[in-house]
Amino acid sequence: MNKEQIENKITQKFGSAIEIQKTKNPEPFIYVSIEKYIEVCEFLKTDPDMCFEYLFQLGGVHYPDDRFEIALTLSSHKHKHELVLKVKLPHDNPKAPTATTVWEAANWYEREAMELFGIQFEGHPDPRPLLLYDDWNYGYPMRKGWTGPDFIPMPDKTKGGDD
């Protein structure tokens, strides 16, 4: 299926829960509301026309205006098409249902997003830290404005300075 066909089919099925983002990319970018997130994921995986059986990546995003999102890149070996699925999360206490019930591969990606962005995934089977060292207690390093021990921010070169 091409980009328009995927977008049309998913909009017909879920209607107002879906928001299409206009991009120049060859694959569709689709926002889904958090209530329908897992339902849409299951549809995308099991529907014979979609058949997105492969979770390429799942990542957290923190925007400078303090919005949180998660972004999933899906791909289908059968139909050779891809799709980017995004979910807007609540501004304070970002929380999402786990996608491990649909794709087992989401396990480590969600652990990474939990640790680096502080996004909670409800129902995750193994919510341990994944990457940072054992006695890390300096918060979530990939959030905007984070500082921690031994952290040196990039000097602002537009204002002039030593280097």
Added chain:
Amino acid sequence: MGIIEKAPLYIEKFPGGSVVTTSLESALNWSRASSQWYLLFGLACCAIEMMATGASRYDFDRLGMFFRASPRQADLMMVCGTVTHKMGKRVKILYDQMAEPKYVLAMGGCATNGGPFYYDCYSVLKGVDKVIPVDVYIPGCPPRPESLLQGCLKMREKIYSQKLKDFASDSKMV
């Protein structure tokens, strides 16, 4: 520089053969500098240059350097690559497991001071000298094998200049 250059001066003839007389200091330094077995520490792209230097074109073996995969058998720790905070603890453990005398060579920008990860980075240690003492720093990103070889020659010079009294105290000898 070492005992080899001066060896003919030290040879004493006596009936039935000859002996070599030298000071304990230069004999120790010669043996230490001439068989620097190094601990493999490939952490990033610098490791590729280290492997190239160890292979036949540049050939570490002619300096008496062989890689050891165990810290118990190694004299020299070459830290080749980006040391993260998480890895820094492991580097310290491996350094403590090496037998004296031991030397450390920090290869490349990352191991020297954090290099390209100096600013805006939560995970990279700003230089391996924050956790272990370093003898020779080699700049470059990554350094060419020629730079690494020169670093090893500098390390030999440093070992040849060691004094015996430096070894007597409990403090770090290098």
